[in-house]
Amino acid sequence: MASDAVTKAGLSSSAGAQIETLRSRYPTARALLLPALHIVQKENSGWLPETAIEAVADYLELPASEVMGVVTFYDMYHERPVGRHRIRVCTNLSCMLRGSEEIMEALHTELGVEEGVVTSDGRCSFVHFECLGSCDTAPMMMVDDEYHENLTPESTARIVRELK
Amino acid sequence: MKFEPVLLKNINNPAVLTVKGYRDAGGYAGLAQSLKLEPDAITEEVKKSGLRGRGGAGFPCGMKWSFIPKGGNKPKYLVCNADESEPGTFKDRLLMERDPHSLIEGCAICCYAVGASTCYIYIRGEYTYAADVLEAALRDAYDAGILGHNVMGSGFKLDMYVHRGAGAYICGEETGMLESLEGKRGQPRVKPPFPAVVGAFGCPTVINNVETLCNVQHIVTRGAEWFKSIGTDERNTGPKLYAVSGHVERPGTYELPMGVTLQELIDICGGMYKGRELKAFIPGGASAPMLPATMRGIKMDFDTLAKAGSMLGSAAVMILDETTCMVRAAARLAKFFAHESCGQCTPCREGTNWAAIVLGRIEKGHGLATDMDLMLRMTQNMSGTTICALSDAAVGPARSVVVNFREEVEQHIKEQRCPLPQQRFFGNGAAN
């Protein structure tokens, strides 16, 4: 855990505090699960180790199996380490029609790793993704929370090179 | 085509990101007017307008509101479906990023009409920027007294929250969304009971799409008759956002009267990409059966497209030109549905995956002579046999490629290869 202060369930106190600010929004504690997983994942370098999943389960008093079921259901939760920068390339039809496969190739060439593999310096990992709702600016990719649109293989390489 | 935008009128005015700027542009007049009306009167007006859901199913919006039981001691909820995930669709993101208060206003009017005092805007997890914009707009609205315990001084109490998804197409299905909101896997529920009776947290719930709700204030301020005057006919009314992508010169979100033809749409988008020929189009997102170029004159509304064996869906129009391999396009969409099936119903869990395998092998030149029949029968068995519509959605492209583009599929199987020259988009033209 990132923080030295830890809640009873093993979450950092800052994660606990962020979850608590949301509690009054929902009639059930369980509804906090998706937001809580987002918060904890962000704190854990973008992924959810088993200990973190268990801590969220304990904190919200839910069975760990069901929390794991939720984590594995959604594409945005990761059970394995990811790069410092997570690159998601939309490869659905609209982007495919506008060259997304060449963007994937460009990333492969630029980063020198296969899809889903973290670069040896821990800087990046890239994956193909389903439609990200930016079809008018295809092809596109999402780097962390930011959209990069109207890509070319050259601009893709440039964007990636600039990532710290 | 001349059309004065309604839904997109503010999108190039960054001032509307604040309550003040939005008000200056005429915003929140619809809510103010609504709060002076009887709630039922608003529902009636929306019913009269003929507004149909813009999320995909096209269900009459006012009727949906009227299903919410009156009174009762359970809280009622509005869940705004901002889980825009249908491939090809990007219109709701535009509305949320550029005109968030129009959504907040629409949500508030709906809540007042059905007696809900809590609204969740369920936004897909990938839309982080839109979520930030909405969060900021909500804070502003609370500060301005537009939300909270006394909405615009009317005594009506309303809380509104952004709830982020985490990457699952199926959460756009309304009961999958409710499960997800409740902190579960987004597996659609068996209906009945319908959400209007047992929805979020076991309480009566309305679920409406972003674009649908953005129409509401205009119906209140300008009246149902005005709304009905736009569109093809009584059942296909109002302005419509068409999200056009693929092989056109200027892809984008275009607001047009319901029922514009495909050819008009292509023309508005600056024509076909590099002047190539139209081969096929998908009129309503990945779920909509693919139609051939010969149907370019079709009116893009709910009923005309349904009659033609496709659907308006989310009005995500994907344009495919002559260089496109239809099997490849269908295989890509099949892969999408296989990835997004929640996995609970047998025909969908197994069928989406099988369809992806079979279309994949045809595309790679390993198709079997029996694969056409297999696709037809398999998709038949996937139709109407599951809890939600994802299975039927997956059938859309998988079946239509075999039905509408039979020769091309046959050629793949017969020649054991893709008959089209391999295209690279960025490489120099053809062959790789």
Place this chain on the structure above:
Amino acid sequence: MPTVTIDGRALEVEAGTNLVDAALRVGIEIPHYCYHPRLSIVGQCRMCLVKIDGMGKLQTACSTQVFKDGMVVHVDHPEVKAGQEGVMEFLLINHPLDCPICDQAGECGLQDYSFKHGQSFSRFSFEDKRTYPEKERIPLGPNVLLNMNRCIQCTRCIRFTREISKTSELAFFERGAATEIGVFPGQPLDNELSTCVVDICPVGALTSTRFRFAERVWYLDKKPSLCTGCDVGCNVTLEHRLGAIKRYKPRFNPDVNDYWMCDYGRGTFERYKQLPRLAAPRVRRAGELTTVSWKDALDAAFNKLRVRGGSEGQPAILGSGFLTTEEAYLWSQLARQVGSPHRSVWVDSGPPRHIPNPQGGITGRDAAPNRRGAELAGLTPGDGGFDAEDLLVGDAAAQCSVLIVTDSDFGKAAHDPKVIERLRRAKTLIVLGWADTALAQAADIALPLATHAERDGTFVNAENRLQRFARAFPATGEARPAVEALRELLARFDTKFTADSAAAVFDLMAKQIPALAGLTYSSLPATGVVLRPTPSSPTVSGTDTTALGSAS
């Protein structure tokens, strides 16, 4: 009550009845996998599709409830048949079809329905089958093994742990075609009811660690029986082959164990393998244990018992909770014959075992099935009589002319050398039972009895429910059902005594014991009968010592 018509047959059902249950009442089986009467309805296997007049699409019978008159349902219909065939095909495309090495073969929902509702060819090419590598043999917990390749994702097991055992160890992971069931790492499927998930798994995905590869199910003979693990009285199907019990499966009884039983109970028959069998009657002659005939052994016992009064003390009977009600009754009659007030029953108290049922469930606290029946039948101390504690803890045995202990494995104390030594102080020690325990070795007369699989009788459970069970196979060797042996012993006191079957003894007993008034063995309901406590003591009425028909 609303009326529904299914395949042309109209029937009235309670409002809210689903179509699977309704159809079953007129003998129509609607195939299903995910539906289970005690689990929430998820409607996801899609096998129970039916056609309902006025509805465009096929509907799932499990999730369709009858509320109003006039619903017309078709099961035998071409559209329904096509729907079922479609679902079966989808279920089988990724199934490994490894029936020859699958433990479920012979009782598999996929085999059964593909025979009835499937088609005889497959359109799926083998190389495309989905597999879950490394997931063919995952221990989910101590009792259950998962083979994910065979799973059809019906979620019965998941719902069981959420809704019945309320332990939530199991969940769905991943989604789409990759959907699998599993446990959170380090939190295994380990609850008292865990093996029930094997029972409700319609395919061979979940198998029992205990039963796995023990036997091909089609070789097993089955008999309705009762679990002897505690006093809940779980109804079981006793499955056996060649004189050995192979497994217990819960047998549906909504008033007792519903569809369930506990893991402990399922293992109780292992006891028959753990202890050596008492094979033949034995009598101590000149200090040596000698195998004798039943007749000689019973004569020896009779001779010891017929001596009445005197300084040697009186005979005593220490029964157990493993006696059937009928056996206990005969023992209490014997006590009356010899005029002894020393009648008692010892039952270990076990850890509480809770079995859920629609009424909330039953908790068993005894480590034996029939303390209540044995006491009801008269094995309680008379005036000045010793109770079990006097014998096991005190030195009452030393004051007995004859001490009869039945059975040789009545509880933990039966294996405690100190207790054996204490019981041994009786002038004569007679031990009966199926097990050749140290206690049986210490006896002057040891009589081999049938196990509960080898005899008939009744037990009375924690809720005073009297239930019948039946002999599954004959006793091995010289062992005999206690009722037969006791008839011969009692006949030595009273030649007119002829009741030599559990049924005959029960019917006799029912005339004597008010709580059983009006009952006959042959007419006992299959789900048992709750005995009404009578205003007077619920034991044999009065002090009538002529209960056997005539006084000696």
